[in-house]
Amino acid sequence: MTKKILSSDITPESVYLNRRNIIKASGLIAGSAAVSPAAHAGIFGLFEDEVVVPEQAVYQPKPLTIAKKVPNNLSEVLTPESKVTSHNNFYEFGTDKTDPIENSKGFNPEPWSIRIDGEVENPRTFSMDEILKNHPIEERIYRLRCVEAWSMVIPWLGFSLADLIKKVNPTSKAKYVAFQTLYDPKQMPGQASRLGGGIPYPYVEGLTIAEAMHPLTLLSVGLYGKTLPAQNGAPIRLVVPWKYGFKSIKSIVKITLTEKEPPTTWQALASNEYGFYANVNPQVDHPRWSQATERRIADGFRAERIDTLMFNGYGDEVASLYKGMDLRKFY
Amino acid sequence: MVKTWVARHISTVKVMLHGAALLPLCWLAWQTFSQQLGGDPVQYLTHFTGKGALNLLFITLLISPVAKWIKWGFLLQTRRLLGLWVLAYALIHVGIFWLLDLAGRIDLFVEEVIKRPYITLGLIALLLLIALGITSANRIRRKMGRNWQKLHNWVYLIVLLVPIHYYWSVKSAVFEPTIYLIIAALLLLLRRQKLMAYIPKKIRPKVA
Numbered sequence: 001m002t003k004k005i006l007s008s009d010i011t012p013e014s015v016y017l018n019r020r021n022i023i024k025a026s027g028l029i030a031g032s033a034a035v036s037p038a039a040h041a042g043i044f045g046l047f048e049d050e051v052v053v054p055e056q057a058v059y060q061p062k063p064l065t066i067a068k069k070v071p072n073n074l075s076e077v078l079t080p081e082s083k084v085t086s087h088n089n090f091y092e093f094g095t096d097k098t099d100p101i102e103n104s105k106g107f108n109p110e111p112w113s114i115r116i117d118g119e120v121e122n123p124r125t126f127s128m129d130e131i132l133k134n135h136p137i138e139e140r141i142y143r144l145r146c147v148e149a150w151s152m153v154i155p156w157l158g159f160s161l162a163d164l165i166k167k168v169n170p171t172s173k174a175k176y177v178a179f180q181t182l183y184d185p186k187q188m189p190g191q192a193s194r195l196g197g198g199i200p201y202p203y204v205e206g207l208t209i210a211e212a213m214h215p216l217t218l219l220s221v222g223l224y225g226k227t228l229p230a231q232n233g234a235p236i237r238l239v240v241p242w243k244y245g246f247k248s249i250k251s252i253v254k255i256t257l258t259e260k261e262p263p264t265t266w267q268a269l270a271s272n273e274y275g276f277y278a279n280v281n282p283q284v285d286h287p288r289w290s291q292a293t294e295r296r297i298a299d300g301f302r303a304e305r306i307d308t309l310m311f312n313g314y315g316d317e318v319a320s321l322y323k324g325m326d327l328r329k330f331y
Numbered sequence: 332m333v334k335t336w337v338a339r340h341i342s343t344v345k346v347m348l349h350g351a352a353l354l355p356l357c358w359l360a361w362q363t364f365s366q367q368l369g370g371d372p373v374q375y376l377t378h379f380t381g382k383g384a385l386n387l388l389f390i391t392l393l394i395s396p397v398a399k400w401i402k403w404g405f406l407l408q409t410r411r412l413l414g415l416w417v418l419a420y421a422l423i424h425v426g427i428f429w430l431l432d433l434a435g436r437i438d439l440f441v442e443e444v445i446k447r448p449y450i451t452l453g454l455i456a457l458l459l460l461i462a463l464g465i466t467s468a469n470r471i472r473r474k475m476g477r478n479w480q481k482l483h484n485w486v487y488l489i490v491l492l493v494p495i496h497y498y499w500s501v502k503s504a505v506f507e508p509t510i511y512l513i514i515a516a517l518l519l520l521l522r523r524q525k526l527m528a529y530i531p532k533k534i535r536p537k538v539a
Binding site for chain 1: 368369412434439442445502
């Protein structure tokens, strides 16, 4: 049985009014570690760099006009907006899942532009306004599967990456597409301190040209009817629904078409754990997590364990991209 | 003066320690049920209780050297209650992993324990902790005689296993697990003479 879901059917966004006070209070507990040893940040919370963020986020998502809703046949329930925006892996704002919503309050994605260059006939820079004006916004409901074995179902707003790439005319040498996140330690505190988990910045990702031009590959500018909140990768991010979430790079400033396979952040850190392709594959385990099942974060308190689907359930559309490839070798 | 008070009121001190160990759990429960832990609290709950167990284990192992150093022998009486709290935190930690993360599925739990070295280590540490917890009653202690101390020296293995379990479990950000490993090593260094007995004579270094 399948049913269509509209974003209006879903629990409205709840506001965490109390959040800042709570974080302060947990810092207090960390400070009295001698008496209450099980403090939030461990006994070393004391030595964490203080991140100064405004009380209210400087950037508030704005409503977006949706030109087209792509019919969705997913039978799954959408992940509520409050969870999509409060459970994030965005190390630029801290490694805990609740860090990005808090530490991105000072992040301002306006104005913004993206540079597209490399193996293209017309390298150029697009302003965000121009991008929004020239691309009709579609709503697409995709599953998002994190390599850490949790998943969500998210109503993204955006357009096919292919539409943007076509505008710059790739040359015949363009075999790969490299992406880069903004590098701005003043706005992204994780890039300046241990808060960011000690990974190299700026974050970089990559796709093959065939993957990048695939109609499912989305450049997202919003979710749940509005522009992207800072913690979800404002103002523009990649969404590749058949790959593990770390491929879906956030806050993109640069797209470069290349002849050779570009380096990617997690692969550079631990190539035995993270491959270039990173297709969702229940048969190939990650050393730290079984990939056979996943926890679906939906509307309940407890996330259900469900079986993970090959290519995250998008096999019909994308399996042909990998015909003849050993997916154990090219993980 | 403080010393005399603590010595006379050791039961009060124990009650206070129970309260101090229980308080973070109440805090955690309150945060969870008032939905302040973000979209998916499972990872937070697992880390909080795991680190809590490790912090408490370090405190437990600090008691003897500190008591010896400041000559407050009566402090040794607090070790059992702290050790039992380590076990309680560890059981909650594993319980959350099994019931919330793995949705209570036994097949997944067994698979994870076998496949992931960091979880294997964690489970070995938990089984050892359970053995120490069960044998912590005075009656059993007396029955076990000299074997009791032999069994309870396994805590020195536990204090190494748990930080390694933590270190292996993280994707990046190894700073904090490294510090935990160093603290574990320091706690063992404080007991170097006692631990020497476990090293074969041939390769035993001469340390004063």
